[in-house]
Amino acid sequence: MCGFLGEISTSILSENNFIELLNLSVHRGPDQQKSYRDSVCQLGFNRLAILDVTENGMQPLISPSDKFVIVFNGEIYNYKELQHKYKISDSDLKSTSDSEIIRHLIEKIPLNVFAKELNGMFAIAIWDTENMQLSLIRDFSGIKPLYYGLSDSGIVFASQFDQIFKHPSFKQKELRPEIMKEFFGLGYMSAPNTVFQNIFQVEPGQYVIWDFNEKIVKEKRLYYNWQVQAKHLDSAKETREMFSLSMNKIIKNQLQSDVPIATFLSSGYDSSLVTAFSKKQKSDIKSFTFGLNDSELDESEDAKVYAEHMKVSHVVSKVHRKELLNSVDIHFKNMSEPFGDYSSVPSFLITKEAKKHATVMLSGDGGDELFWGYPRFRKSLNQAHYFKYPLWLRKLIVPFLRKKDKSLSAALTVTKRFSDWILEKQIHFTRLDALMVNVDFSSELYHIYQYDNAFSKSNVLQYLKRNEFFGHMQRTLRKVDLTSMANSLEVRVPFLDKHMIGFSNSIISEFTINHDRPKLILKDTLYQFIPIEKVEKQKKGFSIPIKQWLETDLKENFIKTVIDSSFYGGEHIDEKVLHSLLQDFYSNTKKIDPWGLWHLYAWQKWAINNDLV
Numbered sequence: 001m002c003g004f005l006g007e008i009s010t011s012i013l014s015e016n017n018f019i020e021l022l023n024l025s026v027h028r029g030p031d032q033q034k035s036y037r038d039s040v041c042q043l044g045f046n047r048l049a050i051l052d053v054t055e056n057g058m059q060p061l062i063s064p065s066d067k068f069v070i071v072f073n074g075e076i077y078n079y080k081e082l083q084h085k086y087k088i089s090d091s092d093l094k095s096t097s098d099s100e101i102i103r104h105l106i107e108k109i110p111l112n113v114f115a116k117e118l119n120g121m122f123a124i125a126i127w128d129t130e131n132m133q134l135s136l137i138r139d140f141s142g143i144k145p146l147y148y149g150l151s152d153s154g155i156v157f158a159s160q161f162d163q164i165f166k167h168p169s170f171k172q173k174e175l176r177p178e179i180m181k182e183f184f185g186l187g188y189m190s191a192p193n194t195v196f197q198n199i200f201q202v203e204p205g206q207y208v209i210w211d212f213n214e215k216i217v218k219e220k221r222l223y224y225n226w227q228v229q230a231k232h233l234d235s236a237k238e239t240r241e242m243f244s245l246s247m248n249k250i251i252k253n254q255l256q257s258d259v260p261i262a263t264f265l266s267s268g269y270d271s272s273l274v275t276a277f278s279k280k281q282k283s284d285i286k287s288f289t290f291g292l293n294d295s296e297l298d299e300s301e302d303a304k305v306y307a308e309h310m311k312v313s314h315v316v317s318k319v320h321r322k323e324l325l326n327s328v329d330i331h332f333k334n335m336s337e338p339f340g341d342y343s344s345v346p347s348f349l350i351t352k353e354a355k356k357h358a359t360v361m362l363s364g365d366g367g368d369e370l371f372w373g374y375p376r377f378r379k380s381l382n383q384a385h386y387f388k389y390p391l392w393l394r395k396l397i398v399p400f401l402r403k404k405d406k407s408l409s410a411a412l413t414v415t416k417r418f419s420d421w422i423l424e425k426q427i428h429f430t431r432l433d434a435l436m437v438n439v440d441f442s443s444e445l446y447h448i449y450q451y452d453n454a455f456s457k458s459n460v461l462q463y464l465k466r467n468e469f470f471g472h473m474q475r476t477l478r479k480v481d482l483t484s485m486a487n488s489l490e491v492r493v494p495f496l497d498k499h500m501i502g503f504s505n506s507i508i509s510e511f512t513i514n515h516d517r518p519k520l521i522l523k524d525t526l527y528q529f530i531p532i533e534k535v536e537k538q539k540k541g542f543s544i545p546i547k548q549w550l551e552t553d554l555k556e557n558f559i560k561t562v563i564d565s566s567f568y569g570g571e572h573i574d575e576k577v578l579h580s581l582l583q584d585f586y587s588n589t590k591k592i593d594p595w596g597l598w599h600l601y602a603w604q605k606w607a608i609n610n611d612l613v
Contacts, residue, residue, distance in 0.1 A: 006125050012042045013168070019035070038129070064107060067107065069129065073124075082117060123139070125137075145159060147161050149199040161199070175569045176197055229505065261285075274495075276529040286358070292318065321544075324544055334348065371518065381457060428596050429595070439572065562582070
């Protein structure tokens, strides 16, 4: 895992100024640093050495014919298969790294085929020195970030948002109020947008081609086909066997490493499965659990039982709430972009502790999204059919139905479309529309949530999964990348392997629909490793007492940051509404969602830490 910075321009930076910007991402790759420079292009690379830790694996890389210069962040898990498929001889290789295969592969096949062939997590930049074109490619799940900014003189691209907006080409920054509003509601910047004009994200599963001579983006294309061919019942033994075969292959590929590698282990199904299959492939694999000294939230004892059944070498590291509190500020200083999911605080501590034991960790992220694990899936599934009826009719009939069924959402009487309801479930900001009057979300965000209004249960489930994948999960992946890279730790995500996504899209989720038992395949598979009576417990999770903190320990700093400091982008908000939110929160006169207040806090911390106010 690494970090890169590049610029292609009629007036590239001096070497010293370029290195100064490159050093902003040195925590992503503290092992080695190297740069490339020609008359119009400058590329820099900070390396976290994982495969072939010698200098032979260093980047930027130049292709065999000297046509392409490449920087690459991430891991390609099928690089050995691609070497065999495209007949790349060992004698032609200068290193044993996956990036070495990319260096050769880009000369053998067209870009669109090249992108489709890769299985892994990656952000890739390829400078074509002959045609004077830059290609940017991001992995199909959006695990690794990739930003780019466009100016009259050229393009800047990087692994971190701050490396773009701090570049002199973007000295005059203009906020986009619609993306500000999305951030306050969702707590992250949804691709392809950022909060600044002319700075963008490459979308998951997309490549972008920019031409130097014309100074324009010539092509944007989604190369990954999210294809649903549901044909395997989740209750069938054969389906479970298919899952195990896929997981075995995926874990085997993702355990490739020349540095210490381990797994995260919580009390959930997903990380437990990753650990169990890792143990099958690597007998000395270690697992790590991070707990809280709070019996109501601590899951380390359950994880310890799981580890004993799997015969895994297990490390438990516990923290006090005070340690969490004390890490809030340093955690914010490591946010290179505005990010408001408050679970980033424990994630920052967890990855910091993990780095003491390993350089690479395997996580269980993605299991809930691909196998309908969240409780909100069931509620959405059961109430989706009401949106077949017009809003005026629902306003008449739903109040009567709610007298018998209190679980019916009040949104059924106020929300016009099913897609709007699903989006609103992700919004944790009280009075957002009042704070930013006459500002709507971007069309790109609405596109992620759009629905075709076919309300069969199987269709609704597939929509919810795809929406979760390109919506909420992207916030989770940003959290993991930001916090793990702040601590120079690589986190791999087996459930987001291309083969696992394809397998998930082949499932008919009979039990989720008819028996209210989600993640059936995952559960039944895990019971082969851990007795059912040990597993069927309520997962506790690892969270922070956000409301309590904002009311007590962080109150003074929160008010100083959000109210007493100049509010960044204040011209786009109604500050009277902002003040009333805080007054109602602290007086307890009206219910105010603390998540939204944390989003404001995170926004201001980011702005202040980056000298934007």
